[in-house]
Amino acid sequence: MAARRQRRRHRESKNHEASRVTQAHVSAFALFLTFSRITLSSFGGVPFWARRVLVERQRWLTEQEFVDLLALGQLLPGPNVLNLTVMVGYRFAGWAGAAAAVAGFLGWPCLVVIAMGVLHQRYGALPLVQQALTGMLPVAVGLLFATVVKMATVLPREWRPWLFGMLAFVGVGVLRWPLLAVVGALAPFAIAAAWRGKD
């Protein structure tokens, strides 16, 4: 099963190479505009909108390419959708493309979020605003838990990965130890376990 998936991935990655040759050049400005559009429409979750624009509307990526890039973005540090943005920008227009895509993707949300911060500082103490925030907070927390549940479905049915997950949770969440110490202590063992259990 795993071998078949691997073969398939290999074949598809060859298709990537083939399609890359025929790929039209996309200008840095077009990347800026497209990623501005993605980010400004992405209320409640970027991947949904990124897929819709990049795969369905612009057809810059195939479905499989999109999934591969998002998975790779998940593995690397930083927000997976930002990593996707960097890789798509770089792929179509080099360094300038990556910079333009990131500027479009992060620039607007930065401004919006700070504007909201200003409003919050000015009107946050009003009772009605306070009540609305009080109602939104448990929902925001629920969204985070739901994401955790969705992500946990990819874990294999073995005890080791779950143990490492629980140790990370207890160390950082309950005991409040510094992240660097907890991850530094757990990561080598977790990777070693994954290495030994890979067959």
Next chain:
Amino acid sequence: MDRPDLGALFLHFLVLSFLAIGGAPTVLPDIHRYVVEVHHWMTSTQFAELYALAQVAPGPNAMFVTLIGWQVAGWAGAAATTLPLLVPASTLTLLVGHLYARHPNAALGRTVRRGLTPITIGLMLASGWILMRAVNHDWRGFLLTLLTVVLVLRTPWNPLWLLAAGALAGMVGLV
């Protein structure tokens, strides 16, 4: 409350940048520890409010670090948290993206990912835990959180509607 030291803030987020596998929620507990528990720049509730605000705004969830920095020290603070958290990670992504295009099936990469995934998930659970303890003071809050989890997993609804419903519930005094 300490006077914000922007250099130290910058360095702290720089270190976090390389640990933020799975995105900003992974490093949320450590940001909370740093700005709330160690330096007392804001209360736990303020921290959670800023997080919720960033959820409502368009763009990646990671923008809450901008808001945290801005709350600590204005524009300079926003830059001191946002840039170090995002720039090194993006640079690394460029390099890896370059390598990935050549070796999409390297065994080492797959093993590292398999090893780190459970830790990432555990850390995100820790984020949820810390936020929940900051915001839910009675059973109604917990119920709303639970209801959100169920609705997100069982329905295709846009999460923004759930946030709006939560705000409405708060305004009419249900929560």
